[in-house]
Amino acid sequence: KFGLFIHWGIYSVLGAGEWVMEERGPASYTGRPGIPASQYDRLAAQFNPTQFDAREWVALAKASGMKYITITSKHHDGFAMYDSSLTDWNIVDRTPYGRDVLAELAEACREEGLKLFFYYSQLDWRHEDYFPRGRTGRQAGRPENGNWDNYIDFMNGQLRELLTNYGEIGGIWFDGMWDKWDAPWRLDETYRLIHQLQPQTLIGSNHHLAPLPGEDFQSFEHDLPGANTTGYNTTEIGTLPFETAETINQSWGFNLTDHDYKSTDDLIRYLVNAAGRNANFLLNVGPMPNGKIQGEFEERLHGIGHWLDEYGDSIYGTRNGPIEPGPWGVSTAKQDTVYLHVLNWNDSILALPALNLEVKEARLLRNQAEVPFQIIDQALLVTLPTRPADLIDEVVILTVE
DSSP: OOEEOOOOOOGGGGOOOOOOHHHHHOOOOTOOOOOOOHHHHHHHHHHOOOOHHHHHHHHHHHHHHHHHEEEEETTTOOOOOSSSSOOOOOOOSSSSSSOOHHHHHHHHHHHTTEEEEEEEESOOOOTTTSSSOOOOOSSSSOOOOOOOOHHHHHHHHHHHHHHTTSOOOOEEEOOOGGGGGHHHHOOHHHHHHHHHOOOTEEEEOSSSSSSSSSSOOOEEEEEEEOOOOOOOSSOOOOOEEEEEEEESSSSSBBBOOOOOOOOHHHHHHHHHHHHHHTTTEEEEEEETTOOOOOHHHHHHHHHHHHHHHHHHHGTTTTTSSSSOOBBBBBEEEEETTEEEOSSSSSEEEEEEOOOSSOEEEEOOOOOOOOEEEEEEEEEEEEEEEOTTOOOOOOEEEEOOO
């Protein structure tokens, strides 16, 4: 239900997000900005995260109530954050740090029982065989030629490395197909390879389309399932499990100037709203180039963890409940229990559609106090107590039969 997303790479050195290669640098004759690969490559020599401790990251995720971690193995800049034998454009060969951070994170996750997922960018701004070029990465200074099939072979080779050398992997989180949707991506081959190497590995893609054959979950970015406030998520809801990815500030990668932090309360509401729509919540941090996670992120993650210590039963192991989300909140359910998450309701009576189940009992999760209710004219009427001013989510437990 809850996972940690990590965007980390040599782009962190500039402290301006993960798209710096595309969005920064002087405008070329085309009028578009961008940092040529010949200059961008210098960042690798400055990436030396001596304060990185995989066990600290995993301990933070666990204390926050998270059950899995998804980390960038390769972002759009093509830089591999692991020891790839297919290119020297990787953390071991090109940085003074010289250590395989994914191997260390995989070991720490195994020790603590967290699942590990790998983000992998199908888009590559640096690889010469990523040709014809897509909508982005046109200022990288690559020659205007290349062999697309060679690039797909390279990508599949890196996926083979990731699924062979790092133990059991929970899933692959693809991104970047939107750069050129009509390209011959050979997805059948790629997805088949993944499931051959590790049958349990889940496949999801941030392509902003309805799920494609071979995918195991549907991804949403900055949006809850079915919403499209950002303008690039599909509103088409499939039958696969859902996951929604969100940031704590407005950036995925480390950003020195982005202080627009969401509050702990708002992040908890997002988690609850996702659960009420049958979605996992993947919450992102962008670690600093020294390997530490900034205090503003840690504070909020610990706050969510404290809330889950008390309210986690209404989230973990649940599916969306029998009552549709509404202005009042959402419902979740498991076995003979329905949880009403009353997020936005100040009246004493909450009127909901009656369930096709017999309600045996109603109690508050926070103190187990009984809650009066009645069924009148196909409506479930729940009498709520006075709401404490600092209460984020009044959870009413319905025992049903």
